[in-house]
Amino acid sequence: MRRSGARRDRTPLRRGFRFLPGLGMGRSRRFAGALALLAAASAGPASAQGDAKRGEYLAKAGGCVACHTEERKDAVRFAGGRALKTPFGTFYGPNITPHADAGIGRWTEADFVRAMREGRRPDGASYFPAFPYPSYTLITDADLRDLWAYLRTLPPSDKASRAHDLDFPFGWRFLVAAWQWLYFTPGPFAPDPQARPAVNRGAYLVRALGHCGECHTPRNALGALDRDRHLGGGTGPDGKRVPNLTPARLKEWSDEDLKYFLTSGLTPDGDVAAETMGEVIRNTTGELTPADLDALVAYLRSVPAVPEPPR
Ligand code: HEC
Numbered sequence: 150m151r152r153s154g155a156r157r158d159r160t161p162l163r164r165g166f167r168f169l170p171g172l173g174m175g176r177s178r179r180f181a182g183a184l185a186l187l188a189a190a191s192a193g194p195a196s197a198q199g200d201a202k203r204g205e206y207l208a209k210a211g212g213c214v215a216c217h218t219e220e221r222k223d224a225v226r227f228a229g230g231r232a233l234k235t236p237f238g239t240f241y242g243p244n245i246t247p248h249a250d251a252g253i254g255r256w257t258e259a260d261f262v263r264a265m266r267e268g269r270r271p272d273g274a275s276y277f278p279a280f281p282y283p284s285y286t287l288i289t290d291a292d293l294r295d296l297w298a299y300l301r302t303l304p305p306s307d308k309a310s311r312a313h314d315l316d317f318p319f320g321w322r323f324l325v326a327a328w329q330w331l332y333f334t335p336g337p338f339a340p341d342p343q344a345r346p347a348v349n350r351g352a353y354l355v356r357a358l359g360h361c362g363e364c365h366t367p368r369n370a371l372g373a374l375d376r377d378r379h380l381g382g383g384t385g386p387d388g389k390r391v392p393n394l395t396p397a398r399l400k401e402w403s404d405e406d407l408k409y410f411l412t413s414g415l416t417p418d419g420d421v422a423a424e425t426m427g428e429v430i431r432n433t434t435g436e437l438t439p440a441d442l443d444a445l446v447a448y449l450r451s452v453p454a455v456p457e458p459p460r
């Protein structure tokens with residue numbers, strides 16, 4: 150299941166080295182070749198294309214498959230149809246395969262970046278935040294490019310996306326524009342210069358890709374996350390309470406306990422994680438490289454403790 154050695158940042162230069170011709174060249178010619186390559190890499194076009202293999206890993210770290218795949222054994226992955234029940238009604242994850250009519254086959258990379266970063270459709274309308282773009286907005290440009298490259302490699306499915314079934318007046322998409330204006334700040338993740346690189350990597354995995362706060366952070370009445378109680382315990386899609394992930398609660402778990410839970414779904418007491426989290430473990434945390442899992446845990450250790458809310 151686990152893959153080792155996935156790299157966080159692949160510079161165009163390193164990527165280019167795989168194509169470096171003439172491995173048997175003398176040292177000086179090789180050096181000249183490397184310089185030429187450096188010039189070519191900084192000129193741009195070589196780095197414009199996303200890396201689909203890396204994108205596949207990022208899609209796991211982002212848990213995309215869950216909401217965009219029906220809950221059936223033989224469901225086509227990413228072809229949509231998953232019902233997402235919320236207090237506002239039921240959303241259906243759309244088909245995001247490259248099918249021209251049923252999926253997003255006619256989209257450009259810029260359309261995809263706008264959807265993820267700004268929560269906007271190609272026609273400018275706002276997406277409902279049931280699509281966790283308030284977290285995905287933090288994904289870096291390079292990672293969005295790689296995710297896009299991966300989505301392009303999926304087999305196109307002609308399964309039509311299903312219309313959402315929302316309670317009045319939540320179905321009015323233009324109201325979401327007001328919601329975005331109130332609660333949504335687009336923009337990529339900014340590392341904390343005071344924090345260790347591993348903690349920053351963990352912060353990125355938790356807050357941007359893993360969107361852990363979408364369930365583990367409390368929300369206000371209009372469904373916006375309460376940033377002052379980041380990871381302080383929230384409400385799951387089923388309306389059940391979701392535990393606090395800050396040191397206020399997790400201090401009783403060792404790093405090994407946490408990593409065991411996040412890969413096996415078993416708590417230190419031997420309980421099995423409820424299915425909502427079980428799915429996150431199967432799709433996301435259980436698929437992370439050991440280094441990324443360590444980083445994720447290091448970040449959880451570093452967040453401010455939020456007291457457990459009264460029951
Ligand atoms: C928690 C559920 C959830 C997760 C996880 C999720 N999505 Fe979505 N996504 C949705 C919903 C719901 C919509 C439709 C929103 C709307 O109609 O306003 C959507 C819409 C989209 C769209 C626009 C599709 C269209 O036809 O307009 C894209 C692209 C997309 N998601 C990509 C992703 C990617 C990439 C990931 C992983 C990084 C991801 N999603 C993870 C729920 C999710």
Ligand code: HEC
Nearest residue numbers: 359360361363364385391392421422423425426429433434
């Ligand atoms: C779709 C909602 C959802 C998302 C997203 C989610 N979780 Fe959870 N998580 C839950 C639920 C529900 C539980 C409680 C499971 C149980 O009671 O068995 C839980 C439990 C946990 C626990 C055990 C805590 C305890 O005290 O029992 C940890 C650790 C955890 N999640 C970490 C994460 C991390 C890290 C992420 C992001 C990569 C994440 N979760 C994303 C819903 C979610």
